[in-house]
Amino acid sequence: MAFQDTENLTILLEQSSNAQIVFEKKSTTQNSPPSINHGTKSKYEYFKEVIIKSFKNPRTLAIAFLVLVVVVVGATLLLMLFDWVKLRNEAETALVIEICSQILNGIFTFLTLVTLHARIIPFALAVRSFIKKDTEVLATPTTVDSLKKYVGWFDPEQDSFILLLWILFIMNLNTIAQGLIAYLMWNFSAYDNDGVLVIKMITLAKRPNLALYSLASIAISSTVFVVIMIGWIVFSRDSKKAVIEI
Secondary structure, three states: HHHHHHHHHHHHHHHHHHHHHHHHHHHHHOOOOOOOOOOOOOOOHHHHHHHHHHHHHHHHHHHHHHHHHHHHHHHHHHHOOOOOOOOOOOHHHHHHHHHHHHHHHHHHHHHHHHHHHHHHHHHHHHHHHHOOOOOHHOOOHHHHHHHHHHOOOOOOOOOOHHHHHHHHHHHHHHHHHHHHHHHHHHOOOEEOOOEEEEEOOOOOOOOOOHHHHHHHHHHEEEEEEHHHHHHHHHHHHHHHHHHHHH
């Protein structure tokens, strides 16, 4: 009888011990942080998928095509201007230079006209606020919505208003420079170094190359400045957000 009671007691102890182990396993599983699933896609597959989706957009395809044309034509123009590639005679070289110049001028003029409203309207809003010396006008819903519509990178709560005004001024300076370049390219004719007409434009007057090169320098430098400044603003803002989240 005593042996049977001892055996029953041993069985009860084993059952209670097993129950405790099961309970501890469940508790550990419930309290442990959830595992993070990074997915089975590699970075290469991810970027490949993003690129494929992007190129299904007609707008992206058009931009990619224009960029490709600018790179190829621009490289050809530089090779000809620095005499790194020579053709049979001076007339052919001047003709290729003129054709490449006209193609680039047409593309940049088209892009300027397409984005003209996105340059003038926000600049007018910024100038109006500056003249009134009340930058709080940016806090009004109408002005903020207009700025976000035309200047999507600008955040009125974090970014400097004066810096925005300068960037918009440089963008409109670029617009003026590109307009004057188009006028010089299309109104005046091109001549080679020997004074022979290359391509006749609206008038037979010789194109003022010094003015053209000066305007081209302004257009290129202003574009580089705007791209760098907008990139720096967006990068700085994202870096601050990342530090705050950490």
